[in-house]
Amino acid sequence: MKITKILNNNAVIVMDGQQQEQIAIGAGVGFEKRKNDIVNINKIEKLFVLKENEKLQQLLLRIPEEHFILSKEIITYAEKQLDTKLNDHILLALTDHISFAIEREKQGIHLKNKLLQEIKILYKPEFEIGLWALQHIKEKNQVEMPIDEAAFIALHIHTMKIKGGDLHETVRQTAIVRDMVETIKDYLQIKMEEDEISYERLITHLRFALSRANQYEVHSMDEEMLQMIKRKFNVSFRCALEVSKKLSRAHGIELPEEELGYITLHIERLRHY
Template identity: 60%
Template sequence: MKLKKILNNNAVLVVDQGEEKVAIGTGIAFGKKKNDVINPQKVEQLFVMKENEKLQQLLDRIPEEHFLISEEIISYAEKYLGTKLSEHIHIALTDHISFAIERTQDGIHLQNKLLNEIKILYRNEYEIGSWAVQRIREKYDIDIPIDEAAHIALHIHTMKLQGGDYRQTIKHTVIVREMIQLIMQKMAMRFREDDISYQRLVTHLHFALSRVSHYEMHELDQEMLSMIQKKFADSYQCTKEVTDIIQNKYDIYFPESELGYITIHLNRLKQ
């Protein structure tokens, strides 16, 4: 394992078995120069990185300790989830965490309006984000807001294999929140966030959006649908009005079968 380029004191670009890799370890670059052999025992993390230039640009403009805390969070996330994350997480999450720390130190606190939905939809990732926020608080003695746990959760979710596109994930979460607000408004109700029926509704809306986006139909026979429309008329009417608004605004079409399932969830909440 030979050193090709020093990224910072704790990260170097190496050639290992004929392949370029990024090696991370505390003080791994100390006293080293190009073509020096890197002691494998000094390496805490080793991964292939196709975006080496972008990583170098990022490391040039952020404090080294921000990179190290981000790598600590990434390692924790991979162990917690039992899976490797996309290599891009080393750029995307590090950039976000560095900016979040700087904002907090400047007294700027940004509210994450999707916090409650993210807690429900991405429970494991949110647990990791909560751990990360607590770790940053301890390490830097700053009051970084818990809202950041939700931001970190989304980054981790979209960096899992088949985790999805970050923008699409945000869009779906925004739409779910908008649908919940419309339902509360039309039904003149407030929902408790710890209510299992509320959590089931949020989760169902999320997967319903995913299904209709991929043209996957959740079937419901016509006889059952007719019964739901009659027996839960108020809830069905609310569902129809809300999905019509979403269809007009986002060009998302909900088939009748999905309306039936959403109606059942709304009726549970009413009870």
């Protein structure tokens, strides 16, 4: 493959045997190279068809090379920690995000992540990777990022896992969980300790309850047990009903009564913790 354009030391545009241009990514793949030089295929880590990745080319020309390297190092670390291959598209999405975040931070612009607490619980392994990424950025670029950024990075990593899903849908689901928790807080007039295990269990259960509702699955519960829960934990069950009503009005999601029984148990535990 011949080089048709050098983007930076780690990215070049090459022409393959079918006369198709591709972006070749790899450590040092463009170092001391010129147009028409033969690329060292042993240095190529990823290949992207150019016509499908014009945004990647534009990004590589626009951002500082060290930001691209940072992103690659974070992706490599994430794949090792999660023992899974991330979707190739994460290179574009994460590099763009990290570069923009670093520039914002240098300008003193700090973005708050309203879903920070929920992300910490729902996507714990990815959040730990996000924390590592912040430390890595600090060591490599001398830029100290707020913990909110670890949550943003965690979302990118989660949605780029093979079965991670869509970023917008992940954010939507996480925001709905947060709204459900806020409804419980307001209804019971209580303050939840976000580092308590009962809070973590509630968050996790609500996430899976949403998932089951979206897939039309039912978390079964014996009818006699359900009636006992409704009778014995009346306040918590009415709170669960309020959560269900708001969920239906705001998002058109219906929770079956059996699911409310399980949510009631989590709410009851919070009330008396």
